[in-house]
Amino acid sequence: xxxxxxxxxxxxxxxxxxxxxxxxxxxxxxxxxxxxxxxxxxxxxxxxxxxxxxxxxxxxxxxxxxxxxxxxxxxxxxxxxxxxxxxxxxxxxxxxxxxxxxxxxxxxxxxxxxxxxxxxxxxxxxxxxxxxxxxxxxxxxxxxxxxxxxxxxxxxxxxxxxxxxxxxxxxxxxxxxxxxxxxxxxxxxxxxxxxxxxxxxxxxxxxxxxxxxxxxxxxxxxxxxxxxxxxxxxxxxxxxxxxx
Amino acid sequence: xxxxxxxxxxxxxxxxxxxxxxxxxxxxxxxxxxxxxxxxxxxxxxxxxxxxxxxxxxxxxxxxxxxxxxxxxxxxxxxxxxxxxxxxx
Amino acid sequence: xxxxxxxxxxxxxxxxxxxxxxxxxxxxxxxxxxxxxxxxxxxxxxxxxxxxxxxxxxxxxxxxxxxxxxxxxxxxxxxxxxxxxxxxxxxxxxxxxxxxxxxxxxxxxxxxxxxxxxxxxxxxxxxxxxxxxxxxxxxxxxxxxxxxxxxxxxxxxxxxxxxxxxxxxxxxxxxxxxxxxxxxxxxxxxxxxxxxxxxxxxxxxxxxxxxxxxxxxxxxxxxxxxxxxxxxxxxxxxxxxxxxxxxxxxxxxxxxx
Numbered sequence: 001x002x003x004x005x006x007x008x009x010x011x012x013x014x015x016x017x018x019x020x021x022x023x024x025x026x027x028x029x030x031x032x033x034x035x036x037x038x039x040x041x042x043x044x045x046x047x048x049x050x051x052x053x054x055x056x057x058x059x060x061x062x063x064x065x066x067x068x069x070x071x072x073x074x075x076x077x078x079x080x081x082x083x084x085x086x087x088x089x090x091x092x093x094x095x096x097x098x099x100x101x102x103x104x105x106x107x108x109x110x111x112x113x114x115x116x117x118x119x120x121x122x123x124x125x126x127x128x129x130x131x132x133x134x135x136x137x138x139x140x141x142x143x144x145x146x147x148x149x150x151x152x153x154x155x156x157x158x159x160x161x162x163x164x165x166x167x168x169x170x171x172x173x174x175x176x177x178x179x180x181x182x183x184x185x186x187x188x189x190x191x192x193x194x195x196x197x198x199x200x201x202x203x204x205x206x207x208x209x210x211x212x213x214x215x216x217x218x219x220x221x222x223x224x225x226x227x228x229x230x231x232x233x234x235x236x237x238x239x240x241x242x243x244x
Numbered sequence: 245x246x247x248x249x250x251x252x253x254x255x256x257x258x259x260x261x262x263x264x265x266x267x268x269x270x271x272x273x274x275x276x277x278x279x280x281x282x283x284x285x286x287x288x289x290x291x292x293x294x295x296x297x298x299x300x301x302x303x304x305x306x307x308x309x310x311x312x313x314x315x316x317x318x319x320x321x322x323x324x325x326x327x328x329x330x331x332x333x
Numbered sequence: 334x335x336x337x338x339x340x341x342x343x344x345x346x347x348x349x350x351x352x353x354x355x356x357x358x359x360x361x362x363x364x365x366x367x368x369x370x371x372x373x374x375x376x377x378x379x380x381x382x383x384x385x386x387x388x389x390x391x392x393x394x395x396x397x398x399x400x401x402x403x404x405x406x407x408x409x410x411x412x413x414x415x416x417x418x419x420x421x422x423x424x425x426x427x428x429x430x431x432x433x434x435x436x437x438x439x440x441x442x443x444x445x446x447x448x449x450x451x452x453x454x455x456x457x458x459x460x461x462x463x464x465x466x467x468x469x470x471x472x473x474x475x476x477x478x479x480x481x482x483x484x485x486x487x488x489x490x491x492x493x494x495x496x497x498x499x500x501x502x503x504x505x506x507x508x509x510x511x512x513x514x515x516x517x518x519x520x521x522x523x524x525x526x527x528x529x530x531x532x533x534x535x536x537x538x539x540x541x542x543x544x545x546x547x548x549x550x551x552x553x554x555x556x557x558x559x560x561x562x563x564x565x566x567x568x569x570x571x572x573x574x575x576x577x578x579x580x581x582x583x584x585x586x587x588x589x590x
Contacts, residue, residue, distance in 0.1 A: 025337040041343045048351045055358035062362050064369040072366070079363045095364070102360055103352040123344070128337045132344030179308070186311035187304075189318065220304045227301070323335070 003031040009039060010119050024126040044123040047110045078106075082226070089227060090234035096147075097230045100140055104133060105226035108184065112218025115192065116211060124218075125188040127181070134181030137229045141173070145236035157236050173232075180228055187221045247330050255324050259317040266313025273306045451587040459580050466575065470553060470568050479517050482554035486566040487530045493564065502535055505559035511541060514548040515555040516567070531557065 008027045028036040058071040068076070079098075082105060086097040111124045123129045145154040158169045191214035199207040281299035285292045505511060511531070519527070528543055548556075554567025 025335075025340050035339070038337075038340060040340050041347070044344060044347050048347060048354070051351065052354045052358055055355065059358055059362045062366050064366050065373065066370070068370075072363070075359065076363055076367055079360050080367060083360075083364070095360075098360060099352055099356050103348065103355050106355065106359075107348065107351055126340065127335065128340035129344045131336055132341045132348060135341070135345055136348050179312075182315065183308045183311060186308070186315045190311065190314055193318070217304070220300050224301055224304050 005029055005031065009042070024121050024123075025128055027121075039121050040123045040126040040129055043111070043114075043121055044107075044129065047107060047114065047123060051106050051110055085227065086230050089230045091237070092148075092234065096144065097233060100137075100233065101226040101230050104136075104229055105222050108133070108222035108225055109219060112188065112222060113215060115188075115195075115214055115218065122188055122192065124184055125192045127185050130181040130185040130188075131178075133184070133225065134177045137180065137232060138174075138177045140229070140233045141177075141235075144233040148234075149236050154236055176232060180225065180232075184221055184225055187217055191217060247333075248327075251324070251326050251330055255320045255327065259320045262313045262320070263317045266316075267310045270306050270308075270310035273309075274303050277302050277306060451584075455580060455583045455587060458583055459576055462579055463572065463576050466572055470572070473553075478553055479515070479519070480523065482566065482568075483519065483523055483527060486555055486557075487527065489566050490530060490534050490564065493534070497564075498535055501559060501562045501564060502537075504562035505535070505537065505541075509541070510544060510559070511537075512544045512546060512558045513555060514546045514551060514558070516547070516549060516551040516553050518547060519545070519555075 006029055008029060011027065024040045025038050027039040029039055029042050030037040054071070055075065058069070058075045061069070063069065063072060079102065082102050083095055083098050086101045087093060087095065090097050108124055111122045111129075114120045115122045115125075124133075142154055145157070158166050160169075191210070194210045195207045195214065198210055277299060281295055284295050288295070513527070524543075524545070531537060531543075532541065551565075551567040551569045554565070554569075556563055556565030556567055556570075558564075
């Protein structure tokens with residue numbers, strides 16, 4: 001029988017129980033025969049639910065005319081901005097990377113912004129989540145590369161400029177993705193940790209400054225993650241042979 | 245001195261050094277980037293918003309190196325594998 | 334710190350689910366809406382452009398119409414002006430003609446009055462001279478003068494040209510009567526003397542009847558008439574001649590003036 005332990009959700013991060021860094025994955029909310037839904041997964045669901053609910057709210061009565069609701073206008077601005085960024089960065093015109101960029105951006109943004117709720121443990125402050133995001137990008141690289149340049153074009157990238165560079169290229173690709181996940185994790189972890197440490201010393205007002213800075217950092221990180229994902233996935237393109 | 249003391253002291257010193265030395269390069273780089281961005285904004289006020297957003301992105305990228313050292317410091321302080329190894333011994 | 338494989342897998346699945354949900358709920362419909370609105374706006378822009386073009390065309394048409402009306406107005410104005418000028422010229426000409434006519438009429442009237450005046454002056458002058466001459470001669474004329482006149486008549490008769498004598502004789506033969514008019518009653522010896530001279534000069538028959546008549550008009554002298562033909566020596570004829578000459582002279586002087 002599943003065991004519910006939602007009281008753990010209300011623990012303030014890193015403060016009361018003073019547990020280690022991997023704590024988010026360890027806080028189990030629903031235990032079920034050895035499997036457990038931890039707070040990272042649960043908070044991810046919350047984030048996803050918020051995103052999908054807002055999207056559904058905006059697109060429920062989609063307006064094609066001139067009278068547009070405020071929510072739809074905001075989401076249109078977001079989508080168009082990301083579309084512009086993705087298309088400009090990748091050089092593609094068909095919104096190929098828009099879905100991935102939008103998913104990553106909205107997920108990371110909402111997760112980061114929700115750190116303003118004291119009890120909310122952002123899923124992006126868990127290495128598992130950030131690595132999962134990086135893994136998605138890592139999987140998206142061959143997907144988009146093969147779509148754009150074919151298998152040969154994708155594989156040719158690893159043996160350029162000389163075949164000797166093959167291990168270096170593989171390592172570089174893996175590490176760039178790894179660094180991407182690590183960057184997001186480091187940012188969020190530092191933000192949460194600073195908040196926690198500061199609130200341990202000065203419980204009022206002082207953590208607010210760091211948390212406010214955390215909002216800015218979180219937004220920028222979301223943007224950087226989405227942008228880097230587009231950059232990495234669009235690195236291999238169909239070669240345009242110069243006409244002689 | 246037993247192993248705990250040596251590992252603990254080395255961890256703390258290492259974390260401090262890691263953070264201190266690691267942040268030098270990135271802070272210098274960030275300062276350079278901010279200075280260049282400000283100069284560019286002063287020269288081209290029309291492009292200020294575009295330069296500012298680019299500056300933020302590059303600052304975040306540069307900050308990554310400092311964050312790596314921060315991560316290492318955290319790792320040493322809170323999840324030191326040698327500490328766990330010594331405890332398990 | 335560390336990676337929990339279960340959490341990692343779950344998060345990957347979560348993210349992929351999120352991507353699909355976003356595709357369904359967010360960006361595909363939003364992009365569709367944006368595209369539809371852009372198309373709407375573009376259509377409206379095109380229609381607005383068309384409307385503007387048609388408005389411009391309409392405006393150009395209006396301007397052309399206005400210009401046409403302006404030219405028509407100008408033409409009508411010109412025409413009216415020309416007509417007015419023509420009318421003015423015509424009227425002035427008519428006025429001039431009328432003025433000239435009236436002037437002429439006036440002139441003629443003046444001339445006529447002048448002439449009438451001349452005529453009346455002339456007739457008055459002639460009349461008064463005639464009266465004066467008449468009355469003067471009548472007072473002068475007496476028996477002696479009468480006898481003298483008869484003598485003058487007889488002298489004239491003798492010096493009369495032959496052809497006049499012949500024509501007189503011809504008219505006498507048709508009537509066989511001679512009428513002798515005189516201003517005063519002639520004495521018998523004068524009558525006889527006259528008859529003899531007449532018979533002799535005009536070769537009259539002895540049986541000729543002489544009829545004597547008294548005519549005050551003659552003033553002095555006498556006239557011998559046979560039908561239409563007449564031989565005379567008297568002051569009346571002289572007076573007549575004088576009057577005619579006087580009349581002519583006065584008319585000449587008046588015309589000259």
